[in-house]
Amino acid sequence: MKLKIACLQMDIAFGDPIKNYENATKLLKKAMEQKPDIVVLPELWTTGYDLTRLEKISDKNAIETIKFLKSAAKNFHVHFVGGSVANQDETGVKNTLLVISKDGKLVHQYNKLHLFRLMDEHLYLEAGNEKGLFELENHQFAGVICYDIRFPEWIRSHTAEGAEALFVVAEWPAPRLPHWKALLIARAIENQCYVIACNRSGSDPNNQFAGHSLIIDPWGEVLAEADEHEGILSTEIDLDRVKDIRKNIPVFDDRKPGFYN
Numbered sequence: 704m705k706l707k708i709a710c711l712q713m714d715i716a717f718g719d720p721i722k723n724y725e726n727a728t729k730l731l732k733k734a735m736e737q738k739p740d741i742v743v744l745p746e747l748w749t750t751g752y753d754l755t756r757l758e759k760i761s762d763k764n765a766i767e768t769i770k771f772l773k774s775a776a777k778n779f780h781v782h783f784v785g786g787s788v789a790n791q792d793e794t795g796v797k798n799t800l801l802v803i804s805k806d807g808k809l810v811h812q813y814n815k816l817h818l819f820r821l822m823d824e825h826l827y828l829e830a831g832n833e834k835g836l837f838e839l840e841n842h843q844f845a846g847v848i849c850y851d852i853r854f855p856e857w858i859r860s861h862t863a864e865g866a867e868a869l870f871v872v873a874e875w876p877a878p879r880l881p882h883w884k885a886l887l888i889a890r891a892i893e894n895q896c897y898v899i900a901c902n903r904s905g906s907d908p909n910n911q912f913a914g915h916s917l918i919i920d921p922w923g924e925v926l927a928e929a930d931e932h933e934g935i936l937s938t939e940i941d942l943d944r945v946k947d948i949r950k951n952i953p954v955f956d957d958r959k960p961g962f963y964n
């Protein structure tokens with residue numbers, strides 16, 4: 704099955720959800736010219752890393768962002784891996800990835816498991832405790848958030864359960880761009896899956912972000928790569944390649960889980 708993907712590599716306005724909804728709408732309209740099946744947004748795209756003001760600007764139970772994505776999904780007839788949002792619930796604020804199908808249904812929510820201390824996430828956010836597996840178009844996918852890609856065992860636990868493509872939503876800073884690229888290519892090769900990674904562009908008071916959203920095939924070839932500016936990265940993926948590559952080098956059959964998890 705072939706699917707057209709569009710990543711909205713946004714420049715996120717710091718702590719300004721209204722401006723970010725407006726900008727996402729503008730980019731989405733542009734992305735729709737390519738007729739994508741799935742649109743991907745970056746991490747914390749409504750607020751950025753304005754963590755000290757989360758009490759004021761976080762989205763209570765992600766209601767506003769879910770409403771925005773459901774309405775866009777139905778209007779444009781497109782699935783969303785809708786980035787992540789600062790989601791305030793009864794116990795605290797989570798960094799929550801949202802998956803919405805083109806008929807406007809909330810398919811999955813994944814709360815970031817690994818909090819990134821270098822950007823103070825552990826001081827303001829609560830970690831999740833569930834997997835990022837979800838299904839769209841009768842295929843299995845996984846969605847994770849930024850720092851999660853440094854934990855190959857976490858990613859493997861999703862592909863071992865059938866994920867054929869890994870969606871990564873991120874705010875990855877420019878100084879570690881070489882890590883971003885190397886880690887994503889490694890996750891694609893070792894898991895023999897597509898990797899669709901949507902980063903943000905621009906800067907906030909503390910970081911310059913890398914951009915360079917990437918779409919990588921299950922052989923580790925980069926199919927599309929953005930530059931550092933705001934824009935749309937779009938290409939087609941063919942999920943049949945996952946089956947072919949897994950048959951050619953049967954990594955999943957050859958695993959020895961008795962020796963490791």
Ligand SMILES: NC(=O)CCC(=O)C(=O)O
Nearest residue numbers: 819849850874875876879
């Ligand atoms: N937002 C994040 O999780 C950033 C992760 C990161 O920069 C890294 O180097 O890892």
